Amino acid sequence: MSAPTEWQANISKAFSNRSFVIGLIITVLLGLMAALSFVWTPYAVGSFDILGKLKPPSPAHWLGTDHFGRDILSMIMVGSRNSIAVAFVSVVIGAGIGVPLGLWAAARGGIIDEALMRFNDLVFAFPALLSAVMITAVFGPGAINAIIAIGIFNIPVFARVARGAALSLWPREYILAAKAAGKSSLLITVEHILPNMMNILVVQGTIQFSLGILAEAGLSYVGLGSQPPMPSWGRMLFEAQTMIGMAPHMALYPGLAIVITVLGLNLLGDGLRDVLDPKMRRERS
Amino acid sequence: MLNYVSKRILIGILTLLAASIVVFIVLEIVPGDPARLMLGMNATEDAVRALQQQMGLDQPLLVRYFSWIGGLLTGDFGKSYTYSVPVLNLISERVAVSLPLALISLFLSTIIAIPVGLFSASRRGTMADSGTMAIAQVGVAIPNFWFALLLVYVFAVSLRLVPAGGFPGWNAGIWAGFKSLILPSIALGLPQAAILARVTRSALLDVLGEDYIRTARAKGLTRRKVLYRHALRNALIPVLTILGLQFAFLLAGTIIIENVFYLPGLGRLVFQAITQRDLIVVEGVVMLLVATVILVNLLVDLSYALVDPRLRGRP
Amino acid sequence: MNTFWKSALAASALVLLSATASLAAKTDLVLGVVLEPPHLDPTAGAATAIGEVVYANVFEGLTRINAKGEVLPALAESWTVSEDGKVYTFKLHKDVKFHDGTAFDAQDVKFSLDRARDDKSVNPQKPLFAAIDTVEVVDPLTVKVTLKQPNGDFLYNMGWAAAVIVAPESADTNKEKPIGTGPFKFDTWAKGSQIVISRNPAYWGTPVALDKATFRIIPDPAAATAALLAGDVQAFPVFPSYEAVPQFQADPRFKVVIGTTEGETVLGMNNQKPPFDNLKVRQAIGHAIDRKTLIDGAMFGLGTPIGSFFPPHHPAYIDLTAESAYDPALSKKLLAEAGHPNGFKTTLKLPPPVYARRGGEIIAAELREIGVEAEIIPVEWAQWLEQVFKGRDYDMTIVSHTEPNDLNIFARDNYYFNYTSPAFREVIKQIEATSDTAKRTQLYQQAQKILAADAPVAFLFQLPKTGIWDAKVEGLWENGPIPANDLTAVKWAE
């Protein structure tokens, strides 16, 4: 992707960046936890033990059990898959559609650019959570629709970032040189523009990923995210809400899981930004 | 300047129009018949049909769209299917809760975040800076509904300092109303403050690297004076952008918080209206929120020009 | 953390105790209700939330149903029934006035009943009035109602919220500003927040003890718990959070009353859609469900198991749960006999209430044990009505049938179960035409047995009425024979 020497420099810079290291450790642990949950969890998440419900943390159940007697640690482990999958796919959707749109608008300018900007205005004019509620009201709740709802809002974010970065690259002299070498806009975009904005896209992707985790938790919390029997952190919180008086651990641990995950991703994003692109300003709401 | 404003207003109106079409179409395909929902499981088919007729649901799509749009233009948002009162009345009752909530949260977020951002930026690299930013970093990661949950149980149920939720109405007195908005405002405002403090700090740090800061220092200004007189105003543009986004978020994104605190606000109205298929209410509220977002964006753009004279002459 | 919460709760309890101790007998009451009524006209909307506010408080019918589910006189002080059971002559109370001052007389009764039967009627319970042939005003205080055929349930039906008497002057505005004849009159309604009613000083009957009653709308179970604990509401007649009940039971400040309702909760199956058209499959599903686990897990132990479609508090009830006792081995055998030795895949559409969503999770897990993979599809009520109830596009669903006296739904054409049993229909027909109690009891039991044997649905449990209120509040209904919060006898103890 970039010069080996630049790579090496970046890597050593990265590993001396505290945010990056902490963020990376948390993110890697999260990934490992999700991967582990495919082959092993302390208890099966589908097994109910009504008699052993609402038990506080103990050696048998490190994080206690929920209202159906399920092991909360196992639920959190399996739930991480759901959070990661929803957030990741919605970033892929957002970047996959938004980046080409932004690049196209920047390359063509004029009416195409104006149209994209107006489209962005339109999407941004809809408060995100409200629209997610509307989308799930139409298509029904579920992980897939949550992905679509979150992904749609990632599109203009990536389109705007890609467009902005591309617009700042187009007047560069090496782009002019490539034009003088007779290359088409498409070829220039692929060869010169896109590789030179990967840093920004990676950082933005990390940010949207962490926002996606939060958004998924919010949607699940209001019952519009992924559905049982698939565990999800947001729904665990929703279920815990009425039992917080007798089983506070049910609310505590899934909440902490969200906080730590988002924190880890944000730290990773901050670190990446510091390492890759010290000038980039962070865009988020 | 005037031209710029008129262009922005025109774009805003077009966006609003496009939004109305999107909203109308989306809600058209929402499954579920409001008439049947109102009459329930024992209702006969002709009772359902009679109610559909009463509510005007039997009209063709285009007719309904234009009568709705025409109504909006004349300030008539239609009549709620379920409450059978004018939508505008419903909305204005709810705005009286949501708007103060959003404003208090925004106020909280701003008065916490900007001083914290200034404090941190002026002590860049110190323990105080990294400590503050670590807290802010955690604040950004906390889902506000979880935070709300913790607040309710600590401050309302345990310490009984404020009501656990509900809204007595402004008729019960300004203080009583305000008291029931305290916790929701904190739950909404603090995570936003964390974001805003980070933005403020990084905007300030960006500005502090500019050449004109060095010019000001070369004049003999102290670091502190440079921070307040030169850096702060230049850092306001990103801060204003975030503030604008936050206002929209706070006004509309309160669905969850309003549920936790059972506040009768716009968010809960629209959520409830969606589940009850009170589409005309949903359409009205969404259009209002979209219009608000557009208006706030316009105001933010105009305030850029107040802050930055370079934008005043923009075509 | 755990101990922190406990001590926090204990501390709050102490504060509450000291706060309430000094109060003298009050004459106002704040009740929590989960759902906000869409409007306040029970003759134009099915939402139970309407009746929960206005029934017996603001509006009254010819008859009324009391806490035990018995029919009592209301606006009709007495009545006579003709020999053939077809003509009912009601004698009305005199000097009754609507809240707007207009007088109540036989014309209002005729107007109300005719309006409900009309072609243009949007009455949610139109079938209740289907039996009526004519309504005649004999004199201002006498009304004669002639039925098409005898109907044993007629007096009971006239006690429903949808059959309350309204005045022609105010019928069109009742949704917003209900005008009835009841002991309370409507005051204010802050949408999304609360509805206030206050004592009607001109009431014709026994005056009520309360000056004012506020129905505060609290949809969120956690918020309901907090509001009760904080004293913001003093009574929650149908408390939405089963899991919080033990907490209140342990708290001497509160009275917890677990009553019964008319809500038979069933796992509905589409009897015409394979594989549910096969009796053995339906039976297999019934035997796969452990009602005790279900009630413990989804309802926190609240609720009575049922083996057929009949409320356990009814004198004619017979316990048929043994017919579909929990026996997964038998389930698997039945499935194999039905040609599904490895089970099958199906769907389970769940409406919003917690009994359905939580119960659905448990049932899906239990069905997995016998090889049936049920995909959970949560739906809103509007979708449920559209897809399941009207469209009959579903495999399985869970819903509680809360209408009183609704055994006859299994005899209806095109009802969403798609269950057709000529034998059962015949029994229902006989019940409707019978007034004799002993005979009716026998028929009811016969009907219960047919249903238990045919297993058109899996019978789960009777929905409990979890009432929680301040220990000093007296007179609230313990059971819920119909959805109502009758405040006529409610008062604060000295």
Place this chain on the structure above:
Amino acid sequence: MNLLEISKLTLRSGAFEALKGIDLSVRTGEIRALVGESGSGKSMTALSIMKLLPGGARTGGHIRFDGKDLLTASEAEMCRLRGNEIGMVFQEPMTALNPVKTIGEQVAEGIRLHTGATRAIAEEQTRAILDRVGLPPEKFPLSRYPHELSGGQRQRVVIAIACALKPRLLIADEPTTALDVVLQAQILDLLQSLVDEERMGLLLISHDLAVVAGMAHSITVLRHGEVMDTGETTQILSEQTHPYTRQLAQASMHVPERTPHHLVHTTPDGPLLAIRNLTRTYPGRRKGLFGRDPDFRAVDDVTFDIKPGQSTALVGRSGCGKSTLARMVLALDHPTDGQIHFAGRRIDKLAPDDLRPVRRNMQVVFQDPYGSFNPRHKAERLIAEPLYLLDRELSDGERRDRVHRALERVGIPRADKDKYPHEFSGGQRQRLAIARAIITEPKLIVADEPVSALDVSIRAQILDLFADLNDRLGIAYLFITHDLAVARAITDTVMVMSEGKIVERGKTEEILRQPLSEAGRALVRASPDLHKALARRITEQG
């Protein structure tokens, strides 16, 4: 006693030693030039005096101002000195002013801070000083914002800020590098007269000896953080005892050797490039819903020819339209009107695909050696990019041969083809840019300010390379520059451009010796010239 006395100043930032024991002094009323190429530590010296160094830099030695050691002075003492006793002017006028404050506020701020004057009095003084620096209040009210001023005007505001309180020492850090030659001369004149009037000491920092030769009393030459040479201007420049000083001086006056027969490539086929009535207008700014500012004619009815092998300079002040013209020639911008013929073929209306053979014969070299390469590609790929224009795809071997040949021609070792751009120095990068331009063996190279971002010694080498390629390969040049020294060095003919029009053209030597147009005269007069400056100083001193 010297006003400023720097002794053994060291500066390190981490492991890097930026200054290695600098000695330097400025007397009251003296103009001391501090000259060095990029990275020599001249700006660091200035910032050390102001104590405005970036965080993490550690200083040693002494900086005495008026006898007081600044390195040990407290921050409060420094705040009292800055702007009051010591003023500073920076290199980049476009960013040196706060965009959200009026120029009045920014000038008055220092005055009020140090004198405690009331707002009214401070504004009075502000008007006076702005008037003095050439911004009369009637034309430039205090309420102007920086963005409403041009670069030269902004630099005047910066000077006003620095001189508002008549400091005893003024530090000017490359105050004219970002400006064109005419502005440069004006700003230097202004600085000189201010310093003379108030008897300030001036520390004038520059990378170009020719710029300072005309006004500095004494010169200190800096290289790699060490003082190479120091002394009186006339003496230093006339004797040139130190080899580095000599090197700088020669580079500044360098004229490449060119063989006189370079026009032999002329063919009877007519001109290689023929421009006819070329015009480019930009629509005026929209004012109201229907109103617009008048259209702006960036290039206005330009006609000229370039013969094969001919090297032509297009000179003019910044904003005169020369870059727009170049972009149209390169078909990177479309003319509003007029025609462009290349090798006898009209090219201004060609479709992108039909342009390929044209582009193959017409390549470009840009100004900025840092921005002209994609940082993610290796040198080989970068240089080979124009081969895309060939009609047939080359084999890997052919491609490599071409790359090797191009690298050889610009004097870069073959092995370097596997390096990334950031691994090359500025001068090497400009060589790469030239290699890229010649790889298709074009007939014309358009070079847009190809040496103006380079240090003088590098600049000389690159000019030599251009001259050499012209000789050996017979490539014609269209050289865009504002620097007459460059034009003089390697072109045969010159066109002077002003406000979109070509106002004068002819043989390079003749025009530079005796310009006829107003624009040409201004350029020639303002152009720094070491020979002339030295001659004048020697006569002045008698």
